[in-house]
Amino acid sequence: MTDSPQTTLAAPRTEIYADKDQLVTVVAERLLAVLVDAARQHGDAHAVLTGGSAGIAVLSQVAELVAKPGVETPPWSKVHFWWGDERLLPSDDPERNAQQAHEALLDHLLIQHGLPEENVHRMATSEEAEAPPIGAEMYASELAGHTVEGGRNGLALPRFDVLLLGVGPDGHVASLFPGKDSLHVTEQTTTSEDQSPKPPLQRITLTFPAIHTAERVWMVVAGADKAEAASKALTQGTELTEIPAVNARGARETIWHLDQAAATKLR
Numbered sequence: 001m002t003d004s005p006q007t008t009l010a011a012p013r014t015e016i017y018a019d020k021d022q023l024v025t026v027v028a029e030r031l032l033a034v035l036v037d038a039a040r041q042h043g044d045a046h047a048v049l050t051g052g053s054a055g056i057a058v059l060s061q062v063a064e065l066v067a068k069p070g071v072e073t074p075p076w077s078k079v080h081f082w083w084g085d086e087r088l089l090p091s092d093d094p095e096r097n098a099q100q101a102h103e104a105l106l107d108h109l110l111i112q113h114g115l116p117e118e119n120v121h122r123m124a125t126s127e128e129a130e131a132p133p134i135g136a137e138m139y140a141s142e143l144a145g146h147t148v149e150g151g152r153n154g155l156a157l158p159r160f161d162v163l164l165l166g167v168g169p170d171g172h173v174a175s176l177f178p179g180k181d182s183l184h185v186t187e188q189t190t191t192s193e194d195q196s197p198k199p200p201l202q203r204i205t206l207t208f209p210a211i212h213t214a215e216r217v218w219m220v221v222a223g224a225d226k227a228e229a230a231s232k233a234l235t236q237g238t239e240l241t242e243i244p245a246v247n248a249r250g251a252r253e254t255i256w257h258l259d260q261a262a263a264t265k266l267r
């Protein structure tokens, strides 16, 4: 098995913001602009969401922007939301990435702005999938049901206009953790984890080949506990098996949005 080729992927660009609030504001504004453009250009728009405090803060900020008069927003009936990873937990568990995204933004869009329920593509709950591999297969089918003509890099996937990712202090992205076999999965859009070093143990995640098909991969990285991982990924060429985030790249654009605290060890 080989990892997916890097040659066609966008090299990371680094942007440093004074603090997390500023970072979140910029990413939220950009996210709205990308969704507006994609819907205009293609007739629909697809965003992949992340868990984590920075990723959820971006969604809260989008909700604030949407409520402001004069802010351009996409036709929400044409926007699809996907997830990069999920914790296999009961549907109402507040630790589910989807649950947090609903509270921060999606419930508001569903109730007030005509976002269709079927455009919110959540990963399985523990009631729906009794084990992580089953949840991973279910999500692969959901993705395949929205495949653009010919797929993306031979994978049955929609066009991801933008994919958000947080980075853990250990360098993980989505639920792709250091040293795990999931880092090297090819020819599949999803995989699973049942011994996650970060609780909970059981998770569903996109694979790197799936992440690589995204037009834009935007990292949202805030806090001093990420400084070491960011430095290893961006300036030290550390191996994927040690710092998975090194392999988080988009087809057209890879941006690392960092706050000052996360950027302190960049050389």
Ligand SMILES: O=C(O)[C@H](O)[C@@H](O)[C@H](O)[C@H](O)COP(=O)(O)O
Pocket (backbone or CB within 6 Å): 050, 051, 052, 053, 054, 055, 085, 086, 087, 097, 165, 166, 167, 168, 169, 172, 173, 174, 175, 198, 220, 222
């Ligand atoms: O399911 C998860 O645990 C998250 O998706 C995870 O990958 C998160 O994005 C990072 O751990 C960064 O989290 P923070 O933004 O809270 O630091």
